[in-house]
Amino acid sequence: MLSTVYIQFSVFAELYRTGMKLLHDMKVERFHGISLSEYVVAGYTYPVSVKQLHLHLVLPPFKHEKVFLYPRWHSHEKVIHELSTYGKVRTYDQFPDEEEWRRQVFDHAMKGHAKFRLMENVR
Numbered sequence: 255m256l257s258t259v260y261i262q263f264s265v266f267a268e269l270y271r272t273g274m275k276l277l278h279d280m281k282v283e284r285f286h287g288i289s290l291s292e293y294v295v296a297g298y299t300y301p302v303s304v305k306q307l308h309l310h311l312v313l314p315p316f317k318h319e320k321v322f323l324y325p326r327w328h329s330h331e332k333v334i335h336e337l338s339t340y341g342k343v344r345t346y347d348q349f350p351d352e353e354e355w356r357r358q359v360f361d362h363a364m365k366g367h368a369k370f371r372l373m374e375n376v377r
Contacts, residue, residue: 263337269309270296270330277311284370285313293366295322296330297359300345314366315374322359325350329358 277290285293295312302308309330312321325346332354336343346355 263334265307266309266330266334266337269307270311273309273311277313282313284373293370295359295363295366297322298328298330298333299326300328300343301326301347312363314363315370316363316367319364319367322363324352324355324360327355327359329355331358 273296274290274294277294290313293314295310295314297310298308299310328343328345333343346352
């Protein structure tokens with residue numbers, strides 16, 4: 255899907271804006287006074303079981319640390335960059351880059367996860 259279908263960049267940007275607005279409007283208590291965009295983990299999975307576009311916006315803490323599995327999870331940042339650079343997304347199954355995934359997804363996600371797990375334990 256993402257590796258073969260050319261989709262306008264604006265569709266992805268609008269999905270992200272709409273999703274972030276919905277999260278903001280939910281007024282999640284643990285994020286009161288905290289920037290959602292600093293902690294949200296946004297991305298897409300490929301290959302998919304349902305042939306439709308799914309933008310996932312996930313906030314920490316997570317039930318476990320295997321939420322964003324390589325090579326299936328592609329960060330929103332990667333998708334936007336690759337659409338603007340190549341006109342399509344070069345998926346990790348075709349262009350492996352575990353270091354990019356770790357930097358863009360896993361390290362970012364686990365930083366937020368650790369912070370909010372700690373906050374839960376303090377309560």
